[in-house]
Amino acid sequence: MGVRVMATGVFDLLHPGHVYFLEEARRLGDELVVVVARDQTARRLKHEPYVPEHLRREMVEALKPVDRAVLGSTTDIYETVVRERPQVIALGHDQPWDAREVERECARRGVPVRVVRLGPRPHDDLATRRIVDRILARAAAPTEARS
Numbered sequence: 001m002g003v004r005v006m007a008t009g010v011f012d013l014l015h016p017g018h019v020y021f022l023e024e025a026r027r028l029g030d031e032l033v034v035v036v037a038r039d040q041t042a043r044r045l046k047h048e049p050y051v052p053e054h055l056r057r058e059m060v061e062a063l064k065p066v067d068r069a070v071l072g073s074t075t076d077i078y079e080t081v082v083r084e085r086p087q088v089i090a091l092g093h094d095q096p097w098d099a100r101e102v103e104r105e106c107a108r109r110g111v112p113v114r115v116v117r118l119g120p121r122p123h124d125d126l127a128t129r130r131i132v133d134r135i136l137a138r139a140a141a142p143t144e145a146r147s
Helices: 016-026 039-045 053-061 077-084 099-108 128-140
Strands: 004-009 031-036 068-071 088-091 114-117
Touching (some): 016 031, 016 088, 031 053, 031 077, 053 068, 088 099
Parallel strands (some): 004 031, 004 088, 031 068
């Protein structure tokens, strides 16, 4: 059996930073399982999702580095870890979780993992919120300024 890596995120509007994160996570092992946040989790942690959870999961699973994409739990973020039993959890540079605390909690639940914090895509600031802000700014600009 190879090394199973788990990555998590909302993946609302897919952008180059997401692809980079998943490519880097895949390099940490032999199989990449991605946990896509449920709509209610996205609302609690970030914002109202633009794309429904089932479609976000389908889009993520269609990406080349991803072996499987699953929807996360609505009540306990560690429930999916216990079910999938990864050896490595990849955290994105902007995810708020404390790596050592995640390792401790996973071990407490019988799933020893190594947590790796990945850096951002070099020279990239295309986070979902920035993309939306750029679209809104462009839409608000006079017509001649948009061409």
